Amino acid sequence: MRRFDLPGRSPVIAENGMAATSHPLASASALQALRAGGTAVDAALAASATLAVVEPQMTGIGGDCFALVAQADGTVHGINGSGRAAGGVDAAWYRDSGFAAIPPHSAHAVTVPGALRAWEALHQRYGRLPFERLFDDAVALAENGYPVAPRVAFDWAREAETLAGDPGAAIHLLPGGRAPVTGERVKMPGLAATLRRIACEGVSAFYEGAIAREIADTVQASGGFLTEADLAASTAEWVTPISTAYGGHQVMEIPPNGQGVVALIMMNLLTLTGAGDLRPGSARRYHLEVEAGRLAYAVRDAMLADPAHMTMSGADLASMDFARTLVGQIDPTRRNPSIQLPQLPGSDTVYLTVADRNGLVISFINSIYGAFGAQIVTPKSAVVLQNRGAGFSLAEGHPNMIAPDKRPMHTIIPAMATKDGKASISFGVMGGAYQPMGHAHVLSNLVDHGMDPQEALDHPRLFWAKGEEVLELEAGIAAGVADDLVALGHSVRPAPTPHGGGQAIVIDHADGFFVAGSDPRKDGLAIGY
Template sequence: MREFDRPGRSPVYAENGMAATSHPLATAAAIAVLKEGGNAVDAAIAASAVLTVVEPHMTGIGGDCFVILAEPDGSVHGLNGSGRAPAGASAARLREMGHARMPDSGPHSVTVPGAVKAWETLHQRFGRLDFARLFDEAIAYAEDGYALHPRVAADWSDQAAKLAADEGAGRHYLVDGKAPAVGSRHRVPAFAATLRRIARDGAKVLYEGEIAAEIAATVRAKGGFLTEEDLAAASADWVELISTPYAGHDVLEIPPNGQGITALILLNLMRKIGTGLLDPASADRYHLEIEAARLAYSVRDHMVADPAMMRVSPETLLSEAYTDALAAHIDPMRRNPEIVLPKLPGANTIYLTVVDRERRAVSFINSVYSSFGAKIVTPNSCIALQNRGACFSLEEGHPNELGSAKRPMHTIIPAMAMKNGKPVVSFGVMGGAYQPMGHAHVFSNLADHGMDPQQALDHARLFWDDDDGTVLEAEAGISDEIRSELTRKGHALRSAAKPHGGGQAIVIDEKNGFLVAGSDHRKDGLALGW
């Protein structure tokens, strides 16, 4: 139970359906679809479409999408909607051009957008309402305008100079050369027209014909390799989920090329070293979680890639023997200085979850990776293209080395927890590289410490910055006493310039017959049900 005389919010309880997203307008759209008789799949797609309008720096149809779907009978399905590198892309070419590492933005960071293909693939198999209906709210907000919420406006203002350097970005996402202000009305009529075409004619609008030609021409005019043939070859693929047991649950993730395996490795380590037995707000807990995370992320950065290129199987990485070997590097009293992490670009995204009356649960994530992706927006169709290629390596021989039509190691990850063969928690945490750490920390809050979904999400976070993992950034909720103790254990700390990610969670409480949800205070969003 939270302390009601302190700032905060309660979890949301409802029976007939629940949605939790990072923006109020998206949550409202999901609830409207559920009330019309749509299922959780329909509602999730509708919410995601709205988010491409109202959080365009975080997500878009020029990005990627991963989904975990749990049916009421306990059957689970994973969908990988991540796009591939252009067929003409190669690490050798970029090295010849003088690049030592993948560009964080620009034409060489663009990969094929997989989101709309994933939406259509998911809907064709599991949707209930007409596909076109799911775009109604998004089209209306794009055409008539919407108010910028505070977190969106704050993030957007940081990108104004970079957006001004691109014709399409400056045209559609700046007002008189500046980022739109909080509370102002922003319209994107060109994007409304694109959404209307997708609603009417399906995903092929993005991957064939006029819009595909514009996407390819825009990237190639800036020196990139993307072609219309690359777009036409886009696919969203059903995959077998990977899992690990934790605190009486089975935690599910999308397999590589996603980094969900990192969260599972981290949970294995936390189970092995007993972090769940510690005071949730203690320095010992933060220290052990961070040390376990640094090991798990080191595995990610050396081994996780397009599954066709991985040299070690997920089964090996999740085995007890491998967990034991990693755990041997953790000192409960001191930071291990030998663990070094390579740099990845800072990023953020949107995550949402919906559970319907039948207890169908959808864990859904959609992203353009960094803020406004590659900072390239098509001038006519108003599509912000992702910079997911920034996650490739240029190291020769690395399994995640940039290559023709490869999928990159991918940061966006939805999660689901099962118990006795049924879904009990649909959750996810945003924040680029932070996401596996967020999954493990939030789920431990729920499963080990008995927190409700809102408490679990609100709990103060600690994570390193985006260099080599040597400096930890502590959120304001971490006390000076804990910071001092962590310093004594060998950690370098500073106050976090921005909060670590965001998140949503819905717990299915079978005993009482209710859905219980939380939405992270670090974003503008909320959870609603009825």
């Protein structure tokens, strides 16, 4: 139990429905959909549409989506809504043109937005409310304006200079020629019109016709290869989750091209090393998480890609047998300097989770990858285009090498745990490369250390600095722990920004309640009824 005389908040406990998102207005949209008789999927889609307006630096209809849906009988289905590279790309062209990597703020990084195809498929299978109803809040907020939340304003200001370099971004994302500040009203009439059209005509209005033509023209005008045909060919794919056992639960992730397998490898390594038996705030616990993470991320960087191009399946990589081939490289008393430095792409993402009274639970994540994606925005339709293509490799022969119609290695990952054949925990931790580490850390907090969802998300984190063998420690980690990590061979320094953000819902089947938390590193909240 938390100290009530210290900053913090209690978990939210409710019976009829629960939603946890990264923004209060999105949580309100989800709750409204639930109370109107919608399913958890309806509520998640309504929240995601709202987030496309109120957290434009993180998510939008120009991005990708993954989700896990648990039914009342314990069956869990996954959907992969990640888009593909243009049909006309060629890795050799990039190498011959002097590219060492795909520039993140460029038309070459723009892949087909897959999110709306996933929204459509989710609604067709699990929705109850009319599809157009799910956009009501988003359209109203974009048209009438909304107050900018503190974390959103913080992120927005950091990108203002580069956003000014794109004509569409300057029009739609820099009202008055600058980034908006906390509490300022922002209107997005161009996006409102686009959302209204999608709501009324369906997602084909995005993938075909005037909007698709403008997306293709905008990308090609900046040197990219995306075409109308690429957009029209977009599909979402229902997939079988991959899983491993941890702490009495079966933990499920979306299979590659997503990096959920990295979290499962980490969990297997933590099981083999007994990390869950250590004090939650101890240096030894953080040390084992870091070493397990370094190994699991090295596997990701070498092997993870579109599954058609991988040499081992996601299920095989998630097996305990595979973890046993790695665990010998972990020394519980010392950092292993021979483990490869992880490659850490940047990312901005929203994760949310919703549960309804009929037993449907959704773990849902939507992203445009970097802050404001490629920072290319269509001038009329106001679509912020993702830069997921920056996740491709240009190395000859690498399984994740860019190729026509190929899905890139993907960072966004929703998670779901089951116990005794029923959904037990729906959770996710956003934040680009941090996400697998976040999944392992938060789940261990819940099942190894008995924390409630809010405590598990509040708990301080650490992660590597991009391109450096330095651990960046959040302020909540005690100075003594930092000293102990140095003694174990790690380099440390304070984290300049928080690591990720997340949401979690624990399903208490014994008492019939949902127990939820929302990460304080974002603006969001959990709410139920």
